[in-house]
Amino acid sequence: MFVLLRYLKGLKSSPPRLKYYQTCFTFVIAFLLVYNLTWFDTAFKEVFVYSRTGRWCPRCSPKAFIDRELINLTDQYIINKPHLCENSKPLAFIMVISSVRSKKRRDQIRATWMKDAMAVGMKVVFSLGSSVFHGDSTEILMENEIYQDIVQLSFVDDWRNLTLKTIASLSWYKNYCSHAKYYIKVDDDAVINVDNLVSNLATFSNSHAIIGHLLKSNAPCFVWWRQQHCMPPEQHFKLDYLDRYPPYPAGPMYVMTQAAVILLVNHAKLTSRKDLYFLEDVYITLLAREIGIDVIDNPQFLFCSQLSERNFQEKVANAIVIYDCSSKQFNTIWSLIQRN
Incomplete structure (x- = not known):
């Protein structure tokens, strides 16, 4: 917090051109932090949750294999x-x-x-x-x-x-x-x-x-x-x-x-x-x-994102399964299946 306050104070007293670059730099850092919020949340869990339990979790040392x-x-x-x-x-x-x-x-x-x-x-x-x-x-x-x-x-x-x-x-x-x-x-x-x-x-x-x-x-x-x-x-x-x-x-x-x-x-x-x-x-x-x-391949297996207002009823009626749905979408789709 002290470092952040010193930085903001310095930004306020900087020459106009330097202030412009410092402002741009601040926005870039803020964007990257927000963009990678999930990653930081994951890292926190790895250090403070998974590592303390002693239970194996591959995300603690990231591997694809x-x-x-x-x-x-x-x-x-x-x-x-x-x-x-x-x-x-x-x-x-x-x-x-x-x-x-x-x-x-x-x-x-x-x-x-x-x-x-x-x-x-x-x-x-x-x-x-x-x-x-x-x-x-x-x-x-x-x-x-x-x-x-x-x-x-x-x-x-x-x-x-x-x-x-x-x-x-x-x-x-x-x-x-x-x-x-x-x-x-x-x-x-x-x-x-x-x-x-x-x-x-x-x-x-x-x-x-x-x-x-x-x-x-x-x-x-x-x-x-x-x-x-x-x-x-x-x-x-x-x-x-x-x-x-x-x-x-x-x-x-x-x-x-x-x-x-x-x-x-x-x-x-x-x-x-x-x-x-x-x-x-x-x-x-x-x-x-x-x-x-x-x-x-079976075209009757669908993602929720493949549905639209134009084809919703037809696709739901013909589908075997529709997945990757929110709870609200789940209920709407099930209601239509029941009616059909």
């Missing part, structure tokens, strides 16, 4: 549901990727499309990581006691752990619910039209496939400090595709056949020697390409 040894964490559970699929043969198993502090999102799903999914014999479970905040554990235990639909993993809920979380969810399906014909991974900001999903799966015949909305022109980002999906320059050499990623299904939701999941889990855990890439949808696609699993 996670050490393979950490894959052993994917079969460790705080809360498990090993008997969920016993004595049943569901059409699909849906794993909703959620976080400890997203209870409102989970309640929204429980009150809407989850009821429809369970009514047609699907199994639905929420996949959570652990929390660095002590009080959250009790709340999750109470929520699980009420709904019995939570699987909680042993590593921290963090966006850089999504690859571990995805492999853990695939492994859970392989171990406890592999008699379901399809595995569906979906984020908790997605609205599923269950009728359209069932109709689509009934006509699907490829037994070794991943289905989703393919992103075909995305490229790796190499400027680490600009955004969370970038990587440090020293790790570029580990990417097989430096100019463009191969087409990959958008992470908010994709569907896998039973055989594809089993092959992927075995390859990820036992065969592949590569470190785990932190963009989970890209990483899963790279594994799929290595073992010959087809990746299929």
